[in-house]
Amino acid sequence: MAALVKADLDRVLATVDSDLDSSIERLFAFLRIPSISTDRAYAVECRRAGQWLADDLASLGLTAKLNDTAGHPIVTGTSSGTAARRVMFYGHYDVQPVDPLDLWDSPPFEPRIVENAEGVKRIVARGSSDDKGQVMTFVEACRAYIRTTGSLPVEVAIIVEGEEESGSANIGPFLEAHKDELKADLALVCDTGMWDAQTPAIILSLRGLMHDEFIVRGADRDLHSGYYGGAAANPLHVISKIIGGIHGPDGRITIPGFYDGVVEPPDHVKHSWSTLDLTAENFLGPVGLSAPIGEKDRLLIEMVSTRPTFEVNGLWGGYIGEGAKTVIPSIATAKITCRLVADQDPAHVRDVVRAYIRSKLPADCTVEFLSGEGNRAVAVAHDNPLLAKAAAALGDEWGAPAVTYGEGGSIPVVGQFKKVLGQDTLLVGFALDDDRIHSPNEKYDLTSFHKGIRSWVRILAALAE
Amino acid sequence: MAALVKADLDRVLATVDSDLDSSIERLFAFLRIPSISTDRAYAVECRRAGQWLADDLASLGLTAKLNDTAGHPIVTGTSSGTAARRVMFYGHYDVQPVDPLDLWDSPPFEPRIVENAEGVKRIVARGSSDDKGQVMTFVEACRAYIRTTGSLPVEVAIIVEGEEESGSANIGPFLEAHKDELKADLALVCDTGMWDAQTPAIILSLRGLMHDEFIVRGADRDLHSGYYGGAAANPLHVISKIIGGIHGPDGRITIPGFYDGVVEPPDHVKHSWSTLDLTAENFLGPVGLSAPIGEKDRLLIEMVSTRPTFEVNGLWGGYIGEGAKTVIPSIATAKITCRLVADQDPAHVRDVVRAYIRSKLPADCTVEFLSGEGNRAVAVAHDNPLLAKAAAALGDEWGAPAVTYGEGGSIPVVGQFKKVLGQDTLLVGFALDDDRIHSPNEKYDLTSFHKGIRSWVRILAALAE
Numbered sequence: 001m002a003a004l005v006k007a008d009l010d011r012v013l014a015t016v017d018s019d020l021d022s023s024i025e026r027l028f029a030f031l032r033i034p035s036i037s038t039d040r041a042y043a044v045e046c047r048r049a050g051q052w053l054a055d056d057l058a059s060l061g062l063t064a065k066l067n068d069t070a071g072h073p074i075v076t077g078t079s080s081g082t083a084a085r086r087v088m089f090y091g092h093y094d095v096q097p098v099d100p101l102d103l104w105d106s107p108p109f110e111p112r113i114v115e116n117a118e119g120v121k122r123i124v125a126r127g128s129s130d131d132k133g134q135v136m137t138f139v140e141a142c143r144a145y146i147r148t149t150g151s152l153p154v155e156v157a158i159i160v161e162g163e164e165e166s167g168s169a170n171i172g173p174f175l176e177a178h179k180d181e182l183k184a185d186l187a188l189v190c191d192t193g194m195w196d197a198q199t200p201a202i203i204l205s206l207r208g209l210m211h212d213e214f215i216v217r218g219a220d221r222d223l224h225s226g227y228y229g230g231a232a233a234n235p236l237h238v239i240s241k242i243i244g245g246i247h248g249p250d251g252r253i254t255i256p257g258f259y260d261g262v263v264e265p266p267d268h269v270k271h272s273w274s275t276l277d278l279t280a281e282n283f284l285g286p287v288g289l290s291a292p293i294g295e296k297d298r299l300l301i302e303m304v305s306t307r308p309t310f311e312v313n314g315l316w317g318g319y320i321g322e323g324a325k326t327v328i329p330s331i332a333t334a335k336i337t338c339r340l341v342a343d344q345d346p347a348h349v350r351d352v353v354r355a356y357i358r359s360k361l362p363a364d365c366t367v368e369f370l371s372g373e374g375n376r377a378v379a380v381a382h383d384n385p386l387l388a389k390a391a392a393a394l395g396d397e398w399g400a401p402a403v404t405y406g407e408g409g410s411i412p413v414v415g416q417f418k419k420v421l422g423q424d425t426l427l428v429g430f431a432l433d434d435d436r437i438h439s440p441n442e443k444y445d446l447t448s449f450h451k452g453i454r455s456w457v458r459i460l461a462a463l464a465e
Numbered sequence: 466m467a468a469l470v471k472a473d474l475d476r477v478l479a480t481v482d483s484d485l486d487s488s489i490e491r492l493f494a495f496l497r498i499p500s501i502s503t504d505r506a507y508a509v510e511c512r513r514a515g516q517w518l519a520d521d522l523a524s525l526g527l528t529a530k531l532n533d534t535a536g537h538p539i540v541t542g543t544s545s546g547t548a549a550r551r552v553m554f555y556g557h558y559d560v561q562p563v564d565p566l567d568l569w570d571s572p573p574f575e576p577r578i579v580e581n582a583e584g585v586k587r588i589v590a591r592g593s594s595d596d597k598g599q600v601m602t603f604v605e606a607c608r609a610y611i612r613t614t615g616s617l618p619v620e621v622a623i624i625v626e627g628e629e630e631s632g633s634a635n636i637g638p639f640l641e642a643h644k645d646e647l648k649a650d651l652a653l654v655c656d657t658g659m660w661d662a663q664t665p666a667i668i669l670s671l672r673g674l675m676h677d678e679f680i681v682r683g684a685d686r687d688l689h690s691g692y693y694g695g696a697a698a699n700p701l702h703v704i705s706k707i708i709g710g711i712h713g714p715d716g717r718i719t720i721p722g723f724y725d726g727v728v729e730p731p732d733h734v735k736h737s738w739s740t741l742d743l744t745a746e747n748f749l750g751p752v753g754l755s756a757p758i759g760e761k762d763r764l765l766i767e768m769v770s771t772r773p774t775f776e777v778n779g780l781w782g783g784y785i786g787e788g789a790k791t792v793i794p795s796i797a798t799a800k801i802t803c804r805l806v807a808d809q810d811p812a813h814v815r816d817v818v819r820a821y822i823r824s825k826l827p828a829d830c831t832v833e834f835l836s837g838e839g840n841r842a843v844a845v846a847h848d849n850p851l852l853a854k855a856a857a858a859l860g861d862e863w864g865a866p867a868v869t870y871g872e873g874g875s876i877p878v879v880g881q882f883k884k885v886l887g888q889d890t891l892l893v894g895f896a897l898d899d900d901r902i903h904s905p906n907e908k909y910d911l912t913s914f915h916k917g918i919r920s921w922v923r924i925l926a927a928l929a930e
Contacts, residue, residue: 207691211789220753225776226672226874229804230768231757232749236777237712244709247702284697284829288685291828292696303695311690312701313792314783319800324676324836326802326874327778335784337791339694363756364749371789409691409791 008149009461015144016453023140023453024113024123024446026056030093030132031111031125037072037094037166046072046162049093053160056139060146062158069170072162078181079155085463086155088184088423090413091135091191092164095127096438103440113446121446130437133444134190134429135160137452144457153464157182164191164413171413175420186386186463187417190456192429194448195276195403200394200455202387203427204269205305205406206414208340210349210374211313214357215333216242217366222318223328233364235332236317242360243334246310251295253310257352261343265306266382273301276403305406309339310353338374339408346374375415379406380424386463390426393458397451430455473614474926480609481918488605488918489578489588489911491521495558495597496576496590502537502559502631511537511627514558518625521604525611527623534635537627543646544620550928551620553649553888555878556600556656557629560592561903568905578911586911595902598909599655599894599917600625606921618929622647629656629878636878640885651851651928652882655921657894659913660741660868665859665920667852668892669734670770670871671879673805675814675839676778679822680798681707682831687783688793698829700797701782707825708799711775716760718775722817726808730771731847738766741870770871774804775818803839804873811839843880844871845889851928855891858923862916895920 016023035049036042050066050073057064057077064077072094098108106112111125123133138158145152159182161171175182195201216235223232248254264270278301280292294303317332319325338349350372357367380387387404394402407427414425430452436442481488500514501507515531515538522529522542529542537559563573571577576590588598603623610617624647626636640647660666681700688697713719729735743766745757759768782797784790803814815837822832845852852869859867872892879890895917901907 209691209791211791213789218754219749223752224874225774225778225802226674226804226872228749228752228769229774229776229802229873230759230772231745231765232752232754233756233758234776236780237708240705240707240777240780241709241712242705243702244706247706284684284693287688287693287697289683289697289829291698293698293827293829294695300696304693307695309690309694311694311699311791311793312705312783313690313790314785314794315701315705315797316781316785318777318779320779320781320798324678324800324802325778326674326676326776328776329779332780333785335789337690337694337789339691362758364754364758407691408694409689 008153009458012144012148012457013454015148016140016450016457019144019147020450023136024449027123027133027136027449028111030136031127032109034109035094035127035162036097037163039097043072046094050075050162053093057158060143062156067174069174071170074162074171074174075158075160077158079152081151081155083152083154083464086157086184087463088157088159088182088187088417088421089138090187090189090417091138091160092131092162093135093160094162094165095130095132096165098126098440100440105441114443122443123446123449124441124443126442128442128444129431129435129448130442131164131191133449134431134452137430137449138188138190138456140453141456141460144453145460153460157184168413172416172420175416179421183421184423187414187421187423187425189411189414189425189427190429191411192407192427193431193433194429197432198398199400200398200402200428202391202394202402202404203407204382204404205377205379206411206427207305207308207406207408208344208346208375208377208415209410210338210340210346210372211336212350212353212372213333213335213370215331215368215370216361217331217368218364219328219330222330225326225328228328232328233362234328235365236329238362238365239315239317239332239334242357243312243315245360251293253308255310255352255356258310258349259308260348261345262308263342269382272404273299276301276405301405304408306341308341308344311337311339313337339410340374341377344377346376350374375410375412378415378418378425380426384424387426389462389465390428390459393462394428394455397455397458428455428459473618474923477609477613477922478919480613481605481915481922484609485915488601489914492588492598492601492914493576495601496592497574499574500559500592500627501562502628504562508537511559515540515627518558522623525608527621532639534639536635539627539636539639540623540625542623544617546616546620548617548619548929551622551649552928553622553624553647553652553882553886554603555652555654555882556603556625557596557627558600558625559627559630560595560597561630563591563905565905570906579908587908588911588914589906589908591907593907593909594896594900594913595907596629596656598914599896602895602914602917603653603655603921605918606925609918609922610925618925622649633878637881637885640881644886648886649888652879652886652888652890654876654879654890654892655894656876657872657892658896658898659894662897663863664865665863665867665893667856667859667867667869668872669847669869670842670844671876671892672770672773672871672873673809673811673840673842673880674802674875675805675811675837676800676802677815677818677837678798678800678835680796680833680835681826682796682833683829684793684795687795690791690793693793697793698827699793700830701794703827703830704780704782704797704799707822708777708780710825716758718773720775720817720821723775723814724773725813726810727773728807734847737869738764741766741868766870769873771806773806773809776802776804778802804875805839806842809842811841815839840875840877840880843883843890845891849889852891854927854930855893855924858927859893859920862920862923893920893924
């Protein structure tokens with residue numbers, strides 16, 4: 001059985017290589033559709049992108065559908081063979097807006113291959129990396145398998161939404177409504193990056209998120225700072241004192257109960273961190289920083305992946321125009337997000353944060369909270385045997401072992417795969433840090449695309465065993 | 466001599482009373498001119514208001530001039546009699562803009578007398594209180610004196626500018642250029658208020674001001690709070706910690722050197738504070754507050770007049786639109802003002818504030834300062850004999866002793882009277898807290914106008930002795 005799959009594998013990889021030009025042509029056709037989901041003017045283009053993908057999946061022999069939702073449609077494509085194992089694949093066909101257009105070197109929806117000074121070939125277009133190019137690595141892998149062997153080594157349920165860049169409002173209800181047909185042994189997501197251009201990566205965990213907004217109120221109107229200054233409570237002073245006290249001198253968050261549910265990863269995972277070359281110099285240096293400000297007794301990789309955070313994302317109050325205005329403002333507002341890890345409960349974190357803020361208010365101030373929603377962290381079980389298979393397959397393709405680590409960001413839909421469908425998710429992607437996703441001149445290296453397809457071929461083969 | 470002045474005084478006061486209707490007519494003519502100084506579209510109206518006033522001063526027999534400046538002209542009117550003492554009077558003929566116009570119950574430049582439910586008559590118009598109505602109390606007092614006795618009991622130099630509401634950029638150079646002709650024994654300013662509707666007030670001191678703006682910078686771009694959160698310095702946290710630490714738990718400002726130059730007023734002044742009925746309830750209550758936040762060992766009147774302050778007037782950074790955005794901003798900005806008292810030097814205060822802020826910066830943050838200008842506090846010498854005379858005159862008119870105290874705000878021109886002309890200033894005004902200056906439906910009580918004129922008649926008589 002293993003030998004048979006291995007022989008198949010080599011033939012399928014050869015198909016990928018020989019078919020690369022037509023794979024690129026298909027990706028270019030997909031990229032030419034300006035499926036900007038946040039802008040209602042592009043609604044018809046979003047549907048057209050979804051339809052293009054559904055047609056392409058149907059051409060593979062999958063049962064493909066364009067499913068209507070309250071927003072943009074969701075594409076599904078399912079195989080109906082007899083393989084013992086089934087995977088679900090998730091991606092999105094919508095893209096970010098392209099403003100400012102004048103910073104693009106070529107029109108964002110006219111994809112082209114550009115060779116840089118070092119001879120590296122890059123596909124330049126909006127969506128080339130995020131996420132049409134990554135989605136097509138998986139689709140092309142399936143196509144190569146089917147074209148070469150007549151079937152897939154595992155059954156697949158592909159689900160590609162059109163609202164990832166505009167809030168993913170409809171994917172949750174859709175998963176709920178279709179959980180029987182979507183359920184699989186493992187979810188695969190191709191929306192993340194490589195560790196570096198030579199080293200593949202599997203994201204083992206994503207931090208959760210709790211976001212909140214709070215308004216501190218003082219006097220019932222803005223006051224003259226000469227007349228009232230020295231006597232009247234200033235909400236900007238109050239909010240500063242609250243925020244200024246949240247991080248202790250050791251970098252720990254001082255809010256009582258904040259760390260409830262945070263757990264230490266197993267020793268072998270901690271040990272693996274020592275192999276990661278993540279330093280202040282190479283991580284913070286490129287953005288002009290040098291000194292990690294997290295808990296003093298933690299590694300940098302912990303600070304940004306397995307430890308929770310409290311971050312102020314926006315703060316304002318009083319006069320923010322040009323020149324001076326002698327005002328004591330009546331309100332001050334802060335937007336905050338907490339990144340959550342392990343078993344931290346967003347509702348509990350919201351409650352302890354709010355209790356802390358309330359406890360710090362002086363007599364004449366009140367506080368109002370506006371949000372407080374969130375989602376838990378998600379993690380692949382460290383001992384999931386499919387994880388090891390996928391890591392080995394990636395290592396075979398890239399000639400370097402796959403790095404496995406937690407990522408600091410949040411992808412809420414992955415939490416829903418666990419909650420609604422009960423399945424772990426493997427996050428494997430081929431983007432690079434310099435892909436300029438969400439920015440002008442977004443690109444996807446031709447190597448990311450080509451070896452990305454080959455990687456999925458190997459992973460599908462490995463998961464079949 | 467004293468008896469003669471007393472007989473004159475009664476006759477002059479009778480003239481004020483019998484002439485009130487025509488005094489109101491003149492004020493209305495002045496109020497009808499929309500002399501909004503900040504709006505260039507009204508430049509010709511500002512000149513018209515200045516010309517109207519110059520003509521009116523000339524009609525009194527004063528040497529009146531409309532003096533051109535780089536901005537709006539400055540009106541001067543000087544007497545040339547033989548009185549032993551001379552006073553300078555300062556006011557302004559320009560007014561604030563009238564937006565939002567739809568909140569006015571009647572057109573702002575069509576003055577009218579409105580009687581409220583309690584039978585109190587009020588002159589309603591933009592500028593009625595700030596400052597045309599107050600300026601005309603002094604002009605009408607001079608008119609009544611001249612009409613009744615043929616001369617003034619003291620010589621006067623009246624100076625009325627047209628840029629008080631738009632920065633007073635040209636008054637300083639003008640004082641400098643005309644100091645010989647303007648020099649007097651005392652400056653009088655009519656741009657402040659009564660203690661309450663029954664109690665006149667003399668403002669003994671004004672706080673100075675130092676304003677600054679500082680920008681804290683972290684990374685060289687906004688960062689994703691998932692990817693970098695926990696490791697990258699957040700300028701909003703840094704600025705909050707700095708501001709949050711400036712006021713100690715005892716209400717004192719913790720910046721080393723901040724209180725240099727602050728002195729205690731003499732005991733008899735401190736003692737007089739006990740007669741002022743200034744409580745948290747009547748001072749803070751009307752704006753929805755109840756608990757003074759100043760130094761715990763100080764009276765409320767001290768907090769707002771003889772003690773310095775550090776106030777944040779505006780603060781912002783990061784995402785301040787609707788919804789959430791998971792960003793670690795690269796910059797945070799604060800606008801601050803410090804109110805200064807006694808001998809505090811604005812440049813020294815700027816330096817110690819900046820040194821404090823720099824001392825609190827973590828490794829990865831820098832700070833830039835944008836302003837740092839200011840002016841010293843000003844005060845009438847507590848033992849100036851003219852002060853006692855003016856206070857007694859006010860007491861005679863209102864039947865209640867004049868309250869003397871320091872005001873928390875700043876009027877930079879008063880500092881220039883001291884610096885350029887070497888003269889003390891007496892701030893006497895008849896505005897009330899509910900005059901809605903700078904707001905729709907600005908008004909000036911008819912009593913403020915009538916008894917204001919009578920008050921100046923008495924003060925002029927008293928200063929002659």
